[in-house]
Amino acid sequence: MSRASPPDITEETSSSIIEPYEYYYPAHSVPSTSPSKITEETSSSSIELHEYYDLAHSIPSTSLETPSIHRRRTRGIKPNQAVVLSLNFPVPSAIKNAVEEKYRMQGKNEEFLYLRYTAITAKPDDFTLKGGYDLRPRFYNRAIEHLVCVTYHNEDKTLLSRTLVSLFQNIKQVHESKQKFWKAGGPAWQKILVCIVMDGIEHCDENVLDILAVMGVYKHNIRGSSVHGVPTTAHLFEITTQLVVNEKQQLIRPKEDSDDTIPPMQLMLCLKEQNAGKINSHRWIFNAFGRQLNPELVVTIDTGTYLDSKALLNLWKAFYDDHSLAGACGSLHVDLGESFREDVFPNLMNPIVATQNFEYEVASQLERAMEASTGYLSVLPGAFSGYRYRAVTGKPLSEYFCGDSAMRDEPDSKASKDVYTLNRFLGDDRVLAFEIVVNPGQHWHTDLVSNAEAYTDVPSNTTDFINQRRRWLNGAFAATIYSCRMFLRLPKTTHNIFRQALLLVQLLHNILALVLAWFSLSGFLLTVFVVNDISGNPPEGSQAKGFPFGSATPIVNAVIQVIYIATIVLQFILALGSRPKHEVVSYVTSFAVFAVIQAYMMMNLIYLTVRLLDFRLRDDGGNNYVFINEYFSDVGWLTVLVTAISVFGVYIAAGILALSPWHLFTSWAQYLFISSSYTNILNIFAFSNVNDVSWGLKTGKKESTQTPAANKEICQVPDSRSEFEEVKLDEDMEDIDRMFEETVRRALQPYERTTPPKTEGTKAKFMKFRSRLVAAYIFSNFLVCIIVLDQTFQGFYTLGDPYWHKIWFFRIWMWGNSSLYLLKCAGMIWYRVRVLFYWCLYRVCGSRRDKSLEFHLSQC
Numbered sequence: 001m002s003r004a005s006p007p008d009i010t011e012e013t014s015s016s017i018i019e020p021y022e023y024y025y026p027a028h029s030v031p032s033t034s035p036s037k038i039t040e041e042t043s044s045s046s047i048e049l050h051e052y053y054d055l056a057h058s059i060p061s062t063s064l065e066t067p068s069i070h071r072r073r074t075r076g077i078k079p080n081q082a083v084v085l086s087l088n089f090p091v092p093s094a095i096k097n098a099v100e101e102k103y104r105m106q107g108k109n110e111e112f113l114y115l116r117y118t119a120i121t122a123k124p125d126d127f128t129l130k131g132g133y134d135l136r137p138r139f140y141n142r143a144i145e146h147l148v149c150v151t152y153h154n155e156d157k158t159l160l161s162r163t164l165v166s167l168f169q170n171i172k173q174v175h176e177s178k179q180k181f182w183k184a185g186g187p188a189w190q191k192i193l194v195c196i197v198m199d200g201i202e203h204c205d206e207n208v209l210d211i212l213a214v215m216g217v218y219k220h221n222i223r224g225s226s227v228h229g230v231p232t233t234a235h236l237f238e239i240t241t242q243l244v245v246n247e248k249q250q251l252i253r254p255k256e257d258s259d260d261t262i263p264p265m266q267l268m269l270c271l272k273e274q275n276a277g278k279i280n281s282h283r284w285i286f287n288a289f290g291r292q293l294n295p296e297l298v299v300t301i302d303t304g305t306y307l308d309s310k311a312l313l314n315l316w317k318a319f320y321d322d323h324s325l326a327g328a329c330g331s332l333h334v335d336l337g338e339s340f341r342e343d344v345f346p347n348l349m350n351p352i353v354a355t356q357n358f359e360y361e362v363a364s365q366l367e368r369a370m371e372a373s374t375g376y377l378s379v380l381p382g383a384f385s386g387y388r389y390r391a392v393t394g395k396p397l398s399e400y401f402c403g404d405s406a407m408r409d410e411p412d413s414k415a416s417k418d419v420y421t422l423n424r425f426l427g428d429d430r431v432l433a434f435e436i437v438v439n440p441g442q443h444w445h446t447d448l449v450s451n452a453e454a455y456t457d458v459p460s461n462t463t464d465f466i467n468q469r470r471r472w473l474n475g476a477f478a479a480t481i482y483s484c485r486m487f488l489r490l491p492k493t494t495h496n497i498f499r500q501a502l503l504l505v506q507l508l509h510n511i512l513a514l515v516l517a518w519f520s521l522s523g524f525l526l527t528v529f530v531v532n533d534i535s536g537n538p539p540e541g542s543q544a545k546g547f548p549f550g551s552a553t554p555i556v557n558a559v560i561q562v563i564y565i566a567t568i569v570l571q572f573i574l575a576l577g578s579r580p581k582h583e584v585v586s587y588v589t590s591f592a593v594f595a596v597i598q599a600y601m602m603m604n605l606i607y608l609t610v611r612l613l614d615f616r617l618r619d620d621g622g623n624n625y626v627f628i629n630e631y632f633s634d635v636g637w638l639t640v641l642v643t644a645i646s647v648f649g650v651y652i653a654a655g656i657l658a659l660s661p662w663h664l665f666t667s668w669a670q671y672l673f674i675s676s677s678y679t680n681i682l683n684i685f686a687f688s689n690v691n692d693v694s695w696g697l698k699t700g701k702k703e704s705t706q707t708p709a710a711n712k713e714i715c716q717v718p719d720s721r722s723e724f725e726e727v728k729l730d731e732d733m734e735d736i737d738r739m740f741e742e743t744v745r746r747a748l749q750p751y752e753r754t755t756p757p758k759t760e761g762t763k764a765k766f767m768k769f770r771s772r773l774v775a776a777y778i779f780s781n782f783l784v785c786i787i788v789l790d791q792t793f794q795g796f797y798t799l800g801d802p803y804w805h806k807i808w809f810f811r812i813w814m815w816g817n818s819s820l821y822l823l824k825c826a827g828m829i830w831y832r833v834r835v836l837f838y839w840c841l842y843r844v845c846g847s848r849r850d851k852s853l854e855f856h857l858s859q860c
Contacts, residue, residue: 084118084119084121084131084132084133084227085118085119085224085227086116086117086118086119086134087116087117087118087222088110088114088115088116088117089114089115089116089117089219089222090113090114090115090733090736091112091113091114091115091216091239091736092216092736092737092740093733093736093737094737094740095215095216095241095243095740096112096113098241098242098243098253098254099112099240099241099242099264100242100254100256100261103187103189103242103263103264106186106187106190108140111136111140111238111239111240111266112239112240112241112264115216115217115218115219115237115238115239116136116237116238116239117219117222117235117236117237117238118133118235118236118238119223119224119227119232119235119236120133120232120233120234120235120236121226121227121230121231121232121233122233123233123406124280124283124284124287124288125283125287125288127284127287127288127289127291127292128291128292129292133292134292135238135268135289135292135293136238136266137190137193137266137293138292138293140190142186142190142191143185143191144191144192144193144293144294144295144296145191145192145295145296145297145316146174146191146192146193146295146296146297146299146312146316147193147195147285147289147290147293147295147297147298147299147389148167148192148193148194148195148299148301148312149195149197149281149282149285149298149299149300149301150163150164150167150194150195150196150197150301150302150303151197151199151278151281151282151300151301151302151303151382152196152197152198152199152204152208152303153199153203153278153303153695154203154204154205155205155208155303155304156205156207156208157205157207157208157210157211157245157249157747158247158248158249159247159303159304159457160196160208160211160303160304161211161244161245161246161247161249162246162247162304162306163301163303163304163305163306163307164194164215164244165244165246165247165252165306166305166306166307166308166309166311167194167265167301167307167312168244168252168262168265169262169307169309170307170309170310170311170312170313171188171189171192171262171263171265171312172262172263172309173309173310173312173313174188174189174192174312174313174316175187175188175189175263177313181320187263188263189263189264189265189266190266192265192266192312193266193267193268193293193295194265194266194267194268195267195268195269195270195285195289196212196217196267196268196269196270197270197272197281197282197284197285198269198270198271198272199272199275199276199277199278199280199281200272200273200274200275200276201271201272201273201274202274202275203275204271207746207747210743210746210747211245211747212237212269213740213743213747214243214245214251214743214744214747214748215239215241215243215244215245215267216239216241216243217237217238217239217241217267217268217269218237218269218271219237220739220743223235223271231273232273233272233273233274234270234271234272234273234284235269235270235271235273236268236269236270236271237268237269237271238267238268238269239267240264240265240266240267241264241265241267242254242262242263242264242265244265245747245748249747249748249749249750250748251748268289270284270289272284274406276404276405276406277403277404277405277406277695278382278428278695279400279401279403279404279405279425279428280404280405280406282300282400282401282428283401283404283406285298285300286298286389286392286393286397287397287401290389294389295389296319296388296389296390297315297316297319297386297387297388297389298386298387298389298392299312299315299384299385299386299387300382300384300385300386300387301383301384301454302382302383302384302456304456304457305383305384305454305455305456306335306454306455306456307384307453307454307455308452308453308454308455310451310452311330311384311452311453311454312452314330314449314451314452315328315330315386315449315452316386318447318449318452319386319388322447324443324444324445325388325444325445325446325447326387326388326391326392326436326444326445326446327377327380327385327386327387327388327391327392327432327433327436327444327446327447328377328380328385328386328446328447328448328449328452329368329377329380329381329384329385329386329446329448329449330384330385330448330449330450330452330453330454331364331448331449331450331451331452331453331454332360332363332364332381332383332384332454332455332456333357333360333361333364333453333454333455333456334347334353334356334357334360334455334456334458335455335456335457335458336348336353336357347460348666348667348670350460351591351595351670351673351674352459352460352461352462352465352674353458353460354666354667354670354671355667355670355671355674355675356458356459356465357458357663357666357667358663358667358668358670358671359671360458361655361660361663361667362651362654362663364448364450364658365654365655365657365658365660365828366650366651366654366824366825366828367824368448369448369450369654369658369827369828369831369832370823370824370825370826370827370828370831371448371506371827372446372447372448372827372831373502373827373828373830373831373834374499374502374503374505374506374827375437375445375446375447375495375499375502375503376433376434376437376445376446376503376506377433377446377447377448378430378433378434378479378480378483378506378510379427379429379430379433379476380429380430380432380433380446381429382428382429383454383456384452384454384456385429387432387436388444391436391439391442391444392432392436394439395435395439395440396432396435396436396439397432399431399435400428400431400432400435402421402425403421403422403424403425403428403431419690419691419693419769419770420478420769421478422693423474423475423477423478423690423693424475424478424479424482425475426471426472426474426475426478426693426695427472427474427475427476427478427479428475430475430476430479430480430483431479433446434479434482434483434486437493437503438486438487438489438490438492438493439493440489440492440493441492441493441494442493442494443493443494443495443496443499445495445499448831450658450835461584462580462584462587462588462591463580463581463584463587466580466587466681466682466685467580469678469682469685469686470682470685470686470689470692471695473682473683473686474686474687474689474690477514477517477686480510480513480514481514483510484507484510484511484514487503487504487507490503490504505823509820509823509824512816512819512820513820515816516816516817516820517683518777518780519780519781519784520679520683521568521679521680521683521684521777521781522781522782522784522785523679523813524676524679524680525564525565525568525781525785526784526785526788526789526806526809526813527601527813528560528564528597528598528601529561529564529789530788530806530809530810531601531604531605531608532557532560532561532600532601532604533557534604534608534627534628534631535547535553535604535607535608536548536549536553536554536556536557536604537553537554537557538627539627542624542625542626542627543624544611544624544625544627547604547607548603548604548607560597560600563593563597564593564597567590567593567594567680568680568684570586570590571590571680571681571684571685572684572688572774572778574586574587574590574685575684575685575688575689576688576774580685587681590677590680590681591674591677591681594674594676594677594680594681595673595674595676595677597676598672598673598675598676599673602672608628611625611628612625612628612629612632615628615629616629631807634804634807635807635810635811635814636811639810639811639814639815639818640814642814642815642818642822643814643815643817643818646817646818646821646822646825647817647818647821650821650822650824650825651664651668652664653825653828653829654825654828657828657829657832658832687770687773687774687777688770688774689770690769690770690773690774691767691769691770784809787805788802788805788806788809789802789805789806790802
């Protein structure tokens with residue numbers, strides 16, 4: 001799916017189009033104004049803000065370097081005994097002027113005019129009021145309903161800008177909501193707090209910091225390396241702003257006195273000193289900031305996710321109407337772009353992107369819908385999910401944070417360091433989802449909110465795709481085994497009998513899916529070999545010719561079998577001996593080989609189906625294909641019919657019931673050709689690299705950037721606690737504006753992707769576990785192939801000759817996969833019926849919280 005794009009605004013139309021935001025291109029044609037006009041004294045005048053930002057591109061670079069920056073006035077600051085340093089820095093005049101007067105009256109004037117900086121020297125669990133730390137929303141006594149966490153690792157500024165723009169749009173929708181809840185207790189924007197958590201300074205893109213500085217939530221050269229000799233663990237910046245830069249590097253500001261203007265956003269930036277992983281970032285949100293703010297709902301969003309304008313509001317409604325809902329996720333779609341010709345069509349022509357587009361749509365329409373019918377979503381994607389804060393506190397979060405790499409080094413830590421557990425926490429979005437449902441003494445459940453939509457970026461090349469799926473597959477594999485083992489905790493919960501029965505059905509579904517996934521390597525190989533052999537090698541005495549090359553077909557099939565097996569062996573060699581970024585050509589070739597073989601097999605399946613119909617419907621010449629009818633009869637007509645309906649019909653039914661079948665026309669074909677590579681390439685690479693428990697980096701991302709180091713002069717603290725710090729605090733406004741002007745220049749520059757220098761892979765760990773897992777995976781699948789294909793095994797089994805080995809294989813394989821699809825279809829239908837039922841109740845009651853709801857339910 002593609003998301004709607006903001007209208008392009010030119011000089012002729014910018015004054016006539018009314019949109020929620022104004023877009024200003026970094027144009028060079030606008031006449032420049034003097035920097036001296038933008039001073040503190042003119043902040044209340046009617047100067048246009050866009051003139052100031054165009055100034056960053058209209059003034060030659062030398063004009064910013066000529067004026068000397070005055071020596072800043074300094075004064076001593078003595079931190080409290082808890083080694084907490086918190087300072088307020090005045091924001092540039094342009095940011096002050098962007099705030100509308102009506103919002104200054106609603107909020108505290110200080111939050112718009114001063115950037116609050118806190119040098120944190122404590123761990124997330126020690127970020128408490130008792131320790132001397134405080135947050136502006138708590139200080140202002142605001143009840144935070146939404147705490148939105150945006151996790152950042154090393155993404156570029158376009159992805160972060162896209163996410164922040166969508167959050168502004170969502171806050172606007174919440175602010176304009178007619179719900180009485182949002183009208184009571186102050187403006188709606190004061191109940192939403194957005195926190196960007198950056199996972200380490202080392203991987204942070206300096207261009208991203210420039211974007212944040214333009215918004216006012218970051219200031220260069222004020223980060224302190226230590227306070228009273230205690231190293232800082234994180235840097236916290238707080239501001240309330242109405243400025244944002246979109247992904248096209250256009251500045252967006254509110255329109256004065258317009259109904260379409262954007263409300264302010266309470267924004268925090270937590271810049272961690274060290275890279276500690278995504279779970280550690282969530283630890284800062286839940287354990288540090290969440291404990292002080294006590295929000296009702298915590299929403300996790302990955303950088304690059306673009307939310308639909310009503311996504312947050314629809315997600316909140318689900319929690320507001322269901323008191324027992326602990327976690328929920330929205331419908332995730334692949335962001336195919338804005339323009340069909342320039343973005344959507346090229347993306348759909350990329351089989352990697354198109355395949356993921358189909359996969360994401362099926363996941364939302366079928367798989368998560370089925371899981372929602374049982375009350376347990378096996379995965380709550382970090383790209384867009386919500387948690388009720390009081391439901392996850394306690395055991396769920398304590399179990400979840402055992403995967404924090406920073407906790408493993410802490411004394412008395414319960415975090416396990418074995419390879420199985422570390423792989424389980426690669427699927428971090430699965431761990432917390434499971435712990436919520438099996439929390440002892442509780443009856444929380446999770447759900448899918450299908451009308452809360454979001455768009456996310458996906459890998460577009462084989463290297464990123466393989467690396468991402470390595471983490472996903474190993475995390476899902478370990479987490480699924482853990483959930484199957486720990487389902488014995490289910491009786492300790494207070495779920496009703498009906499819910500527990502549904503959860504047991506889902507347990508059986510997960511076990512069956514795990515077994516089929518394990519043997520999928522042999523399943524694909526046997527399906528290709530047997531189908532090609534039936535169509536290309538008719539029995540002796542038959543007048544039928546081999547398809548599609550006549551008498552030469554057996555030779556062609558033999559060559560295909562050799563190429564297939566050789567490519568499988570190549571995958572193990574590549575996975576064990578190299579990295580995807582070093583073997584791009586080999587992996588692209590492997591994807592192409594399996595796609596061609598898949599297409600060849602599908603052609604043979606179509607041929608066999610046509611010949612079978614000819615045999616059943618026609619008398620002339622039908623006896624030539626009696627052997628095809630024998631295969632069909634021995635496998636069972638019901639088996640073949642159910643498999644065909646479940647494999648193809650379930651996707652169609654899910655798309656129609658969700659009123660979104662377009663992926664079936666645009667991406668299904670690409671998925672069919674790539675599907676065999678999911679097993680033959682992705683699974684093999686994942687198991688062969690189970691020893692790698694890192695998250696990895698995307699290609700095109702710098703592993704270390706030139707992010708400025710912490711400024712020791714600004715927050716330099718003598719060794720003696722009796723002395724004072726020298727802190728740059730009372731800065732000259734003219735210097736502030738001049739430095740900010742230079743930052744704007746850098747932030748609004750078009751983004752150019754850089755190619756990082758090639759480096760060697762990470763060190764191999766847990767080789768013993770990997771060797772055993774890969775050996776078990778290879779030999780178990782190899783044994784299945786030998787039993788089905790090799791005639792020497794027929795004397796050891798009661799299945800008959802090798803012909804019946806093949807028949808029984810197809811029976812088991814087809815019924816196993818059909819059972820999974822039918823279970824998903826049944827759960828999906830139940831979910832859609834439930835959604836329709838509650839929609840009808842909404843029409844009658846207005847809300848599930850309506851007092852008359854119990855009456856209507858009792859009548860039903």
